[in-house]
Amino acid sequence: MAKNVAEGLWEMLVSAGVRRCYGIVGDALNPVIDALRRNGSVEFVHVRHEEYGVFAAVAEARLTGNPVAVCGTAGPGVMHLINGLLDARKERVPVIAIAGDVESSLLDTDALEELNPYKFFDTAALYIGRLVNPEQLRPMVSTAITTAVAERGPVVISLPGDVAEAAAPSVSLRVPLPATTPGAASAADLAAMADLINQAETVAIFGGDGCEQAQDDVREIAARLKAPVGYSFKGKPWLEHDNPNAVGMTGLLGYGGCHSAINSADVLLMLGTDFPFSAFLPHKDVKTIQVDRDPGKIGRRAPLELGVVGDVAATLRALAPVVEDKHGDRFLREHVRQTEHARRRLGHYVTKGPGLKPIRPEYVAAVLSELADDDAVFTVDTGTPCIWAARHISYGRNRRMFGSLTWASMASASPNAFGAALAFPGRQCIALCGDGGFTMLGLGDLLTQVQRKARVVNVIFNNGMLDFVNIEQQEAGFVPFGTDFVNPDFSQVATALGARGIRVEEPGNVRDALAAALAHTDGPVVVDVVVDPYALALPSHVPVATAKGFTLSIAKQVLSGKMDDVIETIEHNVRLL
Numbered sequence: 001m002a003k004n005v006a007e008g009l010w011e012m013l014v015s016a017g018v019r020r021c022y023g024i025v026g027d028a029l030n031p032v033i034d035a036l037r038r039n040g041s042v043e044f045v046h047v048r049h050e051e052y053g054v055f056a057a058v059a060e061a062r063l064t065g066n067p068v069a070v071c072g073t074a075g076p077g078v079m080h081l082i083n084g085l086l087d088a089r090k091e092r093v094p095v096i097a098i099a100g101d102v103e104s105s106l107l108d109t110d111a112l113e114e115l116n117p118y119k120f121f122d123t124a125a126l127y128i129g130r131l132v133n134p135e136q137l138r139p140m141v142s143t144a145i146t147t148a149v150a151e152r153g154p155v156v157i158s159l160p161g162d163v164a165e166a167a168a169p170s171v172s173l174r175v176p177l178p179a180t181t182p183g184a185a186s187a188a189d190l191a192a193m194a195d196l197i198n199q200a201e202t203v204a205i206f207g208g209d210g211c212e213q214a215q216d217d218v219r220e221i222a223a224r225l226k227a228p229v230g231y232s233f234k235g236k237p238w239l240e241h242d243n244p245n246a247v248g249m250t251g252l253l254g255y256g257g258c259h260s261a262i263n264s265a266d267v268l269l270m271l272g273t274d275f276p277f278s279a280f281l282p283h284k285d286v287k288t289i290q291v292d293r294d295p296g297k298i299g300r301r302a303p304l305e306l307g308v309v310g311d312v313a314a315t316l317r318a319l320a321p322v323v324e325d326k327h328g329d330r331f332l333r334e335h336v337r338q339t340e341h342a343r344r345r346l347g348h349y350v351t352k353g354p355g356l357k358p359i360r361p362e363y364v365a366a367v368l369s370e371l372a373d374d375d376a377v378f379t380v381d382t383g384t385p386c387i388w389a390a391r392h393i394s395y396g397r398n399r400r401m402f403g404s405l406t407w408a409s410m411a412s413a414s415p416n417a418f419g420a421a422l423a424f425p426g427r428q429c430i431a432l433c434g435d436g437g438f439t440m441l442g443l444g445d446l447l448t449q450v451q452r453k454a455r456v457v458n459v460i461f462n463n464g465m466l467d468f469v470n471i472e473q474q475e476a477g478f479v480p481f482g483t484d485f486v487n488p489d490f491s492q493v494a495t496a497l498g499a500r501g502i503r504v505e506e507p508g509n510v511r512d513a514l515a516a517a518l519a520h521t522d523g524p525v526v527v528d529v530v531v532d533p534y535a536l537a538l539p540s541h542v543p544v545a546t547a548k549g550f551t552l553s554i555a556k557q558v559l560s561g562k563m564d565d566v567i568e569t570i571e572h573n574v575r576l577l
């Protein structure tokens with residue numbers, strides 16, 4: 001019997017390496033899911049919220065490098081995919097969304113649940129196809145898959161149920177994927193880079209996610225140039241460990257000598273980074289060279305002396321023979337010294353952690369870092385968990401870190417860790433969750449983690465508020481407003497949902513609780529840690545406007561009768577102010 005379009009679709013997706021599809025079934029998708037079931041090569045992961053499924057898929061796709069499918073059915077179900085697809089776009093990962101569409105005879109009639117996929121997915125997807133004729137199957141789905149993989153981003157295949165059931169044309173449905181590894185920079189660019197570097201007295205490096213395959217190359221060139229190496233949060237897992245030239249991060253999460261190094265070197269080498277906070281990058285005096293495989297990223301965050309398109313590792317290898325070693329290391333030593341000093345300062349609340357109540361979030365992150373396996377996967381929520389994970393967790397060569405770091409959506413950590421746990425069943429997958437984030441999306445699909453016996457350690461930084469926004473409001477000079485809420489005991493909720501639940505209120509119990517959670521291999525754990533809501537996280541470099549805003553906010557709070565809160569904030573952070 002001839003295969004139908006849905007069967008052909010899965011055949012193509014499987015030939016491109018898709019092995020998992022997250023989503024919720026229904027109407028238009030029923031023939032698609034039936035074909036998936038009969039295909040047998042793709043695991044369907046039934047989630048409780050489509051957005052959760054997409055966040056899981058984004059993490060899986062990024063951590064494994066393979067394309068991952070998600071699905072939602074017509075209209076509202078499809079609509080729930082959007083936030084995760086935008087995240088996939090920003091994180092540049094291949095997620096292929098199969099969006100159930102209304103019957104083809106009803107298209108463009110404002111039918112029940114009808115949603116125009118071209119309009120709706122326009123901001124998220126690199127490619128949107130509406131499969132309304134079986135003859136489109138091979139060319140359209142092939143375009144979608146190839147775009148997702150080669151251009152690294154989300155695509156959408158919108159599919160009415162009646163077309164999914166129609167007979168597929170009998171043509172080859174294999175999708176041969178093109179190689180996508182870009183090469184080194186051009187000879188002219190390499191020569192220009194070498195010239196600038198050789199003429200400079202001091203060079204600093206600032207690296208991002210694009211350094212993943214270039215970890216040794218960056219270390220080698222930094223050692224030869226006596227260059228301090230700073231990094232974005234995405235670059236930290238690749239560049240900090242085993243690196244005597246590491247000088248920390250800049251930006252709102254910043255610490256160490258990074259900010260000063262990259263803003264005072266003669267030449268700054270930006271490697272594979274699209275660090276979005278331009279205000280922390282040099283805008284004059286420093287000659288900046290940016291290397292990125294994606295031409296669209298060149299020059300958009302800081303003014304450049306030279307923009308170079310190329311893979312970071314290949315470019316550094318080609319550059320190595322033409323750059324001269326530098327001998328003076330005063331610049332490097334000064335910034336390493338600043339970094340050591342910053343680490344000691346940041347270590348204060350870690351060292352004192354066992355005796356400080358309410359529990360300091362810094363201490364929780366540091367203990368997690370100490371106890372987790374060498375190949376643990378950490379996922380982080382947008383909110384203060386990002387700050388603690390950036391400053392207090394070490395990522396050795398085999399650990400991974402992932403989060404919605406460019407789209408910056410809340411609530412991604414728990415689903416990200418779930419996707420990681422399915423992709424790497426033997427590894428510890430640790431989600432650093434905000435209480436706002438976990439209650440936004442994590443709670444309902446804790447049921448999915450339970451059902452799958454996924455080894456996820458959900459650590460909730462229970463501060464009873466949207467703390468990051470609270471800090472933000474104060475930094476901007478506002479009186480904090482609309483940021484607090486009331487939480488249940490999450491350990492009891494978790495237990496009721498079938499997970500292991502652990503509540504921690506005493507600092508002395510943090511270590512044992514986290515050790516027990518990390519040792520739990522039979523399904524998910526929720527560790528509800530009641531942390532200090534007044535823990536402040538000031539960056540290493542505080543822009544003048546922030547300092548002014550903060551002072552203004554404190555003044556306004558005093559005037560509006562919130563003196564107790566002000567005293568708490570100051571008392572709890574004397575070491576940082």
Ligand SMILES: Cc1ncc(C[n+]2csc(CCOP(=O)(O)OP(=O)(O)O)c2C)c(N)n1
Nearest residue numbers: 383384409410434435436437465466467468
């Ligand atoms: C979906 C979404 N809504 C709102 C925001 C704005 N936002 C950024 S961080 C944050 C607070 C997060 O609170 P929580 O998860 O409790 O973490 P905390 O900062 O308190 O540790 C908010 C509201 C966002 N980034 N994403």
Ligand SMILES: [Mg+2]
Nearest residue numbers: 435436465467
């Ligand atoms: Mg919170």
